[in-house]
Amino acid sequence: MAKVxxxxxxxxxxxxxxxxxxxxxxxxRAPKKNRLQHANLQTVxxxxxxxxxxxxxxxxxLKSPEFASxxxxxxxxxxxxxxxxxxxx
Numbered sequence: 001m002a003k004v005x006x007x008x009x010x011x012x013x014x015x016x017x018x019x020x021x022x023x024x025x026x027x028x029r030a031p032k033k034n035r036l037q038h039a040n041l042q043t044v045x046x047x048x049x050x051x052x053x054x055x056x057x058x059x060x061x062l063k064s065p066e067f068a069s070x071x072x073x074x075x076x077x078x079x080x081x082x083x084x085x086x087x088x089x
């Protein structure tokens with residue numbers, strides 16, 4: 001399963017892992033390795049008129065008032081959420 005939010009499209013961010021060595025010489029400098037910062041994704045079950053849909057959603061979207069208004073029924077569910085996710089990586 002791809003680590004992508006189905007609502008906002010958030011994905012991993014490229015970053016560096018830096019280990020501070022407290023060294024003064026160039027040959028003993030701290031190593032800087034590549035790493036990924038993944039989005040905090042949660043699986044949510046949403047009730048729709050056609051049945052239940054499981055979405056992988058980031059927590060920043062879960063806390064947003066727009067997402068809450070869709071879940072409680074004040075706004076209609078976007079049709080893109082009802083389709084199976086396709087991850088073009």
